[in-house]
Amino acid sequence: MTAKLIKGTEIREEILNEIEGEVKQIKEKHGAVPGLVTILVGENPASISYVTLKIKTAHRLGFNEIQDSQPVDLPEADLLALIDKYNRDDSIHGILVQLPLPKHVDEKKVLNAIDPDKDVDGFHPVNVGRLMIGGDEVKFPPCTPAGIQEMIVRAGVETKGAEVVVVGRSNIVGKPIANMMLQKGPGANSTVTIVHTGTKDLEGHCKRADILIVAAGVPGLVKPQWIKPGACVIDVGVNRVGEKISEKTGKKIAILKGDVDFDEAKEIAGSITPVPGGVGPMTITMLMRNTLKSLKFKLGIE
Numbered sequence: 001m002t003a004k005l006i007k008g009t010e011i012r013e014e015i016l017n018e019i020e021g022e023v024k025q026i027k028e029k030h031g032a033v034p035g036l037v038t039i040l041v042g043e044n045p046a047s048i049s050y051v052t053l054k055i056k057t058a059h060r061l062g063f064n065e066i067q068d069s070q071p072v073d074l075p076e077a078d079l080l081a082l083i084d085k086y087n088r089d090d091s092i093h094g095i096l097v098q099l100p101l102p103k104h105v106d107e108k109k110v111l112n113a114i115d116p117d118k119d120v121d122g123f124h125p126v127n128v129g130r131l132m133i134g135g136d137e138v139k140f141p142p143c144t145p146a147g148i149q150e151m152i153v154r155a156g157v158e159t160k161g162a163e164v165v166v167v168g169r170s171n172i173v174g175k176p177i178a179n180m181m182l183q184k185g186p187g188a189n190s191t192v193t194i195v196h197t198g199t200k201d202l203e204g205h206c207k208r209a210d211i212l213i214v215a216a217g218v219p220g221l222v223k224p225q226w227i228k229p230g231a232c233v234i235d236v237g238v239n240r241v242g243e244k245i246s247e248k249t250g251k252k253i254a255i256l257k258g259d260v261d262f263d264e265a266k267e268i269a270g271s272i273t274p275v276p277g278g279v280g281p282m283t284i285t286m287l288m289r290n291t292l293k294s295l296k297f298k299l300g301i302e
């Protein structure tokens with residue numbers, strides 16, 4: 001059997017087109033566009049390329065995008081003052097502080113200073129609590145888990161009553177996606193198990209999964225024989241396992257591998273995400289959707 005490929009690159013285009021259409025409508029009707037500020041402290045190359053992609057996407061969608069680049073030695077108090085300024089700015093609906101921050105800055109303190117109603121990353125404790133409560137309480141689901149759920153739904157996979165097994169318990173992927181899949185409602189209502197480094201029988205749990213979500217950061221952790229025939233497999237892992245020369249640009253690029261052995265797993269699973277081109281493209285897409293949601297909350301139309 002060859003699994004159906006769940007392509008993040010295609011789903012991203014569908015969602016971005018939906019957002020673009022909505023932004024135009026809101027602009028015509030309400031004269032407002034989503035405002036997103038990205039604060040980058042220092043010049044970490046990976047952060048710069050991630051931020052550049054965010055800016056490009058925001059511009060394509062007609063957002064008001066502000067790139068606020070600050071020197072690496074910016075004092076913590078100045079960064080907190082900057083966040084306070086954007087918290088008060090009515091034209092800004094989403095505030096994003098690019099991580100990691102320099103060592104002299106307390107990351108937790110900075111993230112907690114963001115107004116929860118502008119926390120489009122969904123990492124503020126208030127938004128973590130809202131996610132836990134579920135239903136109408138949820139404002140900004142964290143972006144990677146929101147992307148995962150969207151992929152499962154758009155692939156037409158039944159989630160109600162499904163056995164979902166999540167490998168990994170991080171605060172940015174494992175715990176929130178597990179929490180989202182167990183909520184009562186569409187695209188969820190599943191029976192969820194979280195497995196991690198303390199789990200005794202990883203294989204036994206994975207074998208039961210109708211939907212297997214793997215976010216461990218260990219290349220090839222999940223063996224093909226652990227996959228239930230016909231299961232939906234979402235591979236969140238992005239592991240650099242070497243380098244190669246890009247055919248397109250002639251430059252050196254990383255060879256990426258997921259946490260699941262894709263070539264063999266696709267012969268057993270019913271549907272599967274590739275790495276790269278699977279979950280990866282969804283994160284920025286969902287960030288854009290959260291920023292649009294934030295404007296809609298403000299206008300009272302969400």
Ligand code: NAD
Pocket residue numbers: 144167168169170171172173174195196197198202215216217218221236237238239279280281282283
């Ligand atoms: P993390 O290191 O914070 O958490 C990994 C989790 O996996 C831990 O809870 C750990 O208990 C579990 N784990 C690790 N090894 C295990 C093992 N041998 N057996 C069982 N459980 C094990 O990582 P994270 O931030 O959640 O990211 C996980 C992976 O997803 C990474 O490869 C990361 O690059 C990728 N990721 C991708 C995206 C994206 O595509 N947009 C976003 C976030 C993370």
